[in-house]
Amino acid sequence: MAVSSELGEQTCAEDDYRALMGSFPTGVAVVTSTGADGFPRGLTCSSLTSVAVSPPTLLICLHTRSSTLEALYESGRFAVNLLRAEGRRVAELFSRPVDDRFAHVAWAFSAASGQPVLVEDAIAFAGCRVTRSLLVGDHAVVLGEVTDVTRAAGAPLLYGLRRFAAWRPDQDG
Numbered sequence: 104m105a106v107s108s109e110l111g112e113q114t115c116a117e118d119d120y121r122a123l124m125g126s127f128p129t130g131v132a133v134v135t136s137t138g139a140d141g142f143p144r145g146l147t148c149s150s151l152t153s154v155a156v157s158p159p160t161l162l163i164c165l166h167t168r169s170s171t172l173e174a175l176y177e178s179g180r181f182a183v184n185l186l187r188a189e190g191r192r193v194a195e196l197f198s199r200p201v202d203d204r205f206a207h208v209a210w211a212f213s214a215a216s217g218q219p220v221l222v223e224d225a226i227a228f229a230g231c232r233v234t235r236s237l238l239v240g241d242h243a244v245v246l247g248e249v250t251d252v253t254r255a256a257g258a259p260l261l262y263g264l265r266r267f268a269a270w271r272p273d274q275d276g
């Protein structure tokens with residue numbers, strides 16, 4: 104639905120929208136799934152947002168042309184891998200057109216979710232079951248119910264203003 108106001112319906116320029124959202128830093132995840140061929144797929148994703156605690160539900164927004172989205176629809180499942188501060192190389196790897204992204208990282212199919220997880224580069228990963236999806240423009244909003252969580256020590260990787268950064272809390276924080 105377009106936003107309407109007394110000034111009439113209007114939509115801002117895409118560059119203004121990108122700049123707006125670029126000023127809202129986020130963590131960085133690699134969202135993974137398994138295609139019908141049994142091979143892992145994954146992409147770097149910063150649109151991860153919490154939706155509900157009960158039942159534990161998160162959402163991701165994936166471009167409709169994403170090959171990972173196709174796998175996710177096929178399997179009905181996915182995993183979110185929250186990248187550690189040292190994971191910039193992995194974030195770049197999973198956002199570029201590399202033939203086999205998984206050949207360059209340590210990964211395994213999770214015993215809990217059956218989905219591919221990045222065993223060295225994530226400070227946490229979670230298995231999710233797709234409960235709903237909605238097409239909005241050029242992206243699909245996918246809701247996932249979290250089935251299992253595994254956490255490790257470490258600080259998260261951040262992304263904002265078109266740059267990566269490591270989480271660095273205030274000394275008194």
Ligand SMILES: Cc1cc2nc3c(=O)[nH]c(=O)nc-3n(C[C@H](O)[C@H](O)[C@H](O)COP(=O)(O)O)c2cc1C
Pocket residue numbers: 131145146147148149150151164165166168169170171172194195197198199200262
């Ligand atoms: C920091 C960062 C965050 C990103 N977040 C998203 C996102 O939330 N959704 C999305 O569709 N693409 C996102 N991308 C772009 C995808 O990672 C990129 O288009 C990738 O090549 C898609 O791979 P696939 O088509 O194999 O799934 C992001 C890229 C970067 C560097």
